[in-house]
Amino acid sequence: MLLPVIMAGGTGSRLWPLSRELMPKQFLKLCGDTTMLQATVQRLQGLEFETPLVICNEEHRFIAAEQLRQIDRLNHNIILEPVGRNTAPAIALAALTAIRQGQDPLLLVLAADHVIQDSETFHQAIAKATTLAQADQLVTFGIVPTAAETGYGYIRRGVATSPTDQAFSVAEFVEKPGLTTAQQYLESGEYYWNSGMFMFKASVYLAELKQFRPEILAACEAAISNVEPDLDFIRVDKEAFSACVADSIDYAVMEKTTKAVVVPMAAGWSDVGSWSSLWEISSKDQAHNVHLGQVFQHNSQHNYVYAETGIVATVGLQNTVVIQTKDAVLVAAKDKVQDVKNIVQQLKAAGRSEHYIHREVYRPWGKYDSIDNGSRYQVKHISVKPGEKLSIQMHHHRAEHWIVVHGTARVTINEHEQLLTENQSVYIPIGAVHSLENPGKIPLELIEVQSGAYLGEDDIVRFSDRYGRS
Amino acid sequence: MLLPVIMAGGTGSRLWPLSRELMPKQFLKLCGDTTMLQATVQRLQGLEFETPLVICNEEHRFIAAEQLRQIDRLNHNIILEPVGRNTAPAIALAALTAIRQGQDPLLLVLAADHVIQDSETFHQAIAKATTLAQADQLVTFGIVPTAAETGYGYIRRGVATSPTDQAFSVAEFVEKPGLTTAQQYLESGEYYWNSGMFMFKASVYLAELKQFRPEILAACEAAISNVEPDLDFIRVDKEAFSACVADSIDYAVMEKTTKAVVVPMAAGWSDVGSWSSLWEISSKDQAHNVHLGQVFQHNSQHNYVYAETGIVATVGLQNTVVIQTKDAVLVAAKDKVQDVKNIVQQLKAAGRSEHYIHREVYRPWGKYDSIDNGSRYQVKHISVKPGEKLSIQMHHHRAEHWIVVHGTARVTINEHEQLLTENQSVYIPIGAVHSLENPGKIPLELIEVQSGAYLGEDDIVRFSDRYGRS
Structure with a gap:
């Protein structure tokens, strides 16, 4: 049994202005019609695998959920990190989650923001790794270098694990080299790029972590012991997880264990780092x-x-x-x-927002785009997905005009409910308790004109919210 | 008496995407807080001069009028060219207009899209030219070259008109040179850039034009003989003017006349051609x-x-x-x-519109900006200047929602009149005859949401329009 564990916690700024803190690289369509997260899952097509566990930041939870739903892989399988603690604890959370479900799968640890162009070669490498992981090895995938890269860490291979299977013991993990050293690594044929992809049994990883970094394991066990699924999410206890030491799997386990092996891979890999x-x-x-x-x-x-x-x-x-x-x-x-x-x-x-958020903002019920604004007014284009509903809310400082331009809206204002369709409008006075829902089968698109002395997003009193935000 | 004649007929594409066919260079704020047209007028501050005559294309008339109004220089003084016929006919229209008003002023012909950084030196050159033009000379301003420019025509100077006044007869007009020739021109000290600025008596120009190109004069006389001021505009007869030969003042008059003199000028001139x-x-x-x-x-x-x-x-x-x-x-x-x-x-x-028009479109009553659009809807931000009114109109294919976000609107729908102020809205059904006016003292800003099967600008039936567009 193969369980993909997809690390989607990055908040990279290197692809700004397309990537922002609230919309990092793994959620973007950088190569083709699917996002990098979706492509990471779909690249496994043809293998037998369980519904992947996805690990991401809490503030990206609705984006991750929506993207998994679109490819039919959403099933209470998103682990939310309340704070970032690097890869060793994150993978421990995934391994513990699997063990708690009564199983001991092979974990295939993947980054959500890498590209692998040759899926067939990738699948062959996974097949090799599977044999090794089943024999209780900790497999790391080493990328056969195609240039003297100074931006990656390297893995020096040791002896072959067998005459035929083209896998090697790990002789050494080395830090990002200078150009001359990188050139020597490239020419030697004995070095691989450290891709950050791994395969091992959940139980074997946890056992090694217990041996080398027992305090990390203990903190992760405490953080995940009492959590219950919440909607699509596995929420980790914030206090317990915050107490965990941050460390990478490389430092915490891979460099220390005697069970590390490297499977070389030449599959058109890129971390799309710039x-x-x-x-x-x-x-x-x-x-x-x-x-x-x-x-x-x-x-x-x-x-x-x-x-x-x-x-x-x-x-x-x-x-x-x-x-x-x-x-x-x-x-x-x-x-x-x-x-x-x-x-x-x-x-x-400069106190700007353009590094943090796009003009178009994603919400669990859909999205909005701030298309115009000025003194005392703002205009938004709001899109609500079929069956979704915004929170029941009230504003102290602004009135709103809604004009439906596509689909059908169910609008409730001070307990009076009405249906609006294309070319119909409604007015929400200051202080009125109101809600908006798309009861239909097609997207609801409406134009909202806000008018008032203060138009900040924080002038919102939520009375009830189906997404747990009230 | 000095009458500035400002040539504002250009439709340059060299400063795209800021300049567009409907918003060419002379109407842009490229240097500071005023447009180039406005700066051309304001650069004369300190001289005694009449309200300038501005010559422009018919499709730019409202922009030109608004910009002159802003600097308090709008007084039935915009000559509209129905078609472009180059500078010789355009200046003839201005000279004939002056003569028709019973006067024979000195015409100071200026381009609306040039920069002159040193106004004092410019004024000194005008003073020199005034003496010469009063003595029935045709003065051209020659720019003292600061580089071996290959993009301009040159003027070779002849003998000095007097030992003291630093003006010269014109020996020769020469075409744009190659780089080597331009270098020689620069070093010789005898060549000036042909700036396209002139000064002469209206009567002297017309007399010279009659001598060398009588057919151009005749066509211009026919084109302007029967026109009456229309709002702020002097409309030229299209049929008569279309029959005129196109030619530049350089070819038609300046190269042929014996009265040409050149006044050198080193005043930080640029045609801002790129x-x-x-x-x-x-x-x-x-x-x-x-x-x-x-x-x-x-x-x-x-x-x-x-x-x-x-x-x-x-x-x-x-x-x-x-x-x-x-x-x-x-x-x-x-x-x-x-x-x-x-x-x-x-x-x-490619059949695009971005070379022709900006997203923000100027109208005699104000402007609109198309801030959002999609299938069957469009959202516009409409700004109406105080006291202005859109045409009384009707649409066959779209309904409109108007929400006032600033100022006060007088709205008439099927003869029912109402006043709307900030945060009020109104609905205009398909087929309803409606009008919009700003009766107030501050700008009216409103958001218009259009809904319908066809949303083209040409779905408009105008019943009455105070700007002569119905």
Whole structure:
């Protein structure tokens, strides 16, 4: 029995402005029509595996749930980390969850924000790892390097585990090298990139963790002992988990255990750690440009150009990344994209919101987009999914006008219920208790015009909320 | 008596996406708080002059009128060209208009889309030209070259008109030179850039035009003989003016007349013919960047960055122009900006509208911005100036919801009149005859939500329009 454990806790800023704190890389459609999280699950198609356990931050829970629902893999299987404690505790939570369900599956630990282009080779590596993990080994997948990368840690292989199976003992984990060292690693043929993917029995991992870092295991056991599923989520006890030491599985277990083995893999892997690495793995036109959306080019080569809305035009442009979103544009030299984090720091220091949130905001019931605002008013486009309902709420400082432009709304104002359909409108006075629901089978789209002296998101009194937010 | 004649007929695409066919360069605020048209008038401050005559295309008439009104220079003084016929006929229309009013002023012909940084030197040149024009000379202003420009025509000077006044006869007009020739021109000290600015008596210009191109004069006389002022506009007869030959004042008169003199001027002149020339004349930060709007930079030098809405961030960027508008972003190498016209051609060929119109559209009564749209609906932010009124109208295919968010509206629906103020709304059914007016003293802002099967701007039946559009 194979249980994928998908680590979806990243909050990377390296792909800003597309990735934001509330919408990090793993939830974006960076390669094709599915998000990276969804692609991580779908890449396993063809193998036999259980419904994956997904581990993510509490603030991303509704996005993760919606994305798993879309691919039919949502089944009380999202573990919410109240705080980040690195990979050793996160994997322990998953292993304990599996054991509590009375089973001892093989855990296949995957990152939700990596790309693997060759699924067949990936599946072959999993098959090799399965044999080893069933024999109580802790398997790490080593990526066969294709360049002298200085941005990754490396694994030096030891002796072959058998003459035929092309797996090796782990001789050494090494930190990110300098360029000369990386070049030597590449030429030696004995080093692999440390991908952060693993396979082992839940019980074996927990036993090793108990041996080397018993305090981490104890904290995780305390954090998960009394939790009950809440909607789609497995909520971890915040106080107990906060007391856990933060450490990576590499340091806590893999470097210490005698059971570590490495399975080499050459499957077109990338951690998509920057706009330039995304350019490298994306399909390009004849001028070596990647272009997504409404892009017009003249005499431009080797660029990555993304137009979310409206058009982007380039003239005489080379080796540049242009990312246009609804509220922010990034233009960066392709060999300087690692400095995007400097812009994110500037935005934080300036008290802006563009590093944190998109103009379009996801909610468990759907989403809204702030399409216009000014003194004493704001206009939102609100989308409610079929069958979903916003909380029963009241505002102290604003009145609202709702105009339905698609679908049907069930609106309750001070206990008076009515159905509104396309081209109908309703007015919600200041102080009125109101709720909005989509009782239909198609999305509900409405325009909300807010009017009042204070229009902050925090002017909301929730009386009842089906998503546990009241 | 000095009568400025301001040529505002350009439809340049070289500053796209800020300039569009419906909003060309002369109407933009490219340098400071006033538009280029307004700056052209205000640059004359300190001289004695009549209310300027402004010549522009019919489709720009409301923009020109609004901009002149803002600086208190609107007084039935906008000549509308029904078709473009180049400068010789346009100046003839202005000269004939002046003569018809019973006067023979000195015409000071200026382009509405040039920058002159040193007003004092400009005024001194005008003073010199005034003496010469009063003596029946045709004066052209020659810009003392500061570089070997290949993008301008040149004027070779002849003999000095007097030992003291630093004006010269015109020896020759020459076409745009190659780089080597331009270098020779620059070094010789005998050549000036042809600025397209002139001064002469109206009667003298008309007399010279009659001598060299009598058919142009005749066509212009026919085109303007029967026109009456219409609102703020002097409308030229379309049929008669269309029959006129197109020609420049240089070819038609200046190269032929014996009365041409050139007054040299070194006043920080620029025709702002490209994004790079705008960068050159704009004030820069220590890293030689020009930045307007919410711009965040890291390790970036020698750029022109304009953020109309939202933020623009640059990382490791050099010598690049980034222009962000509500519906289009341009990223261009600064030494390739002349190729922006290629993008404009691509947009035309693709049947787009972004070369023609901005998302924000100006109307005589104010403006609107299309802030959201989808299947069967569209949302507009409408701004109506105090005292202004939209046409009485009706739509066959759409209903409209109006929500006032600022100011007061007088709304008439099927002859029922009502006043709406902030936070009030009204519904206009399909087929209802309706009108909207701002009876107040502050701008009226409202959100319009359109709903229907067809939402094109042409679904409008106008019953009455105070701006002559019904």
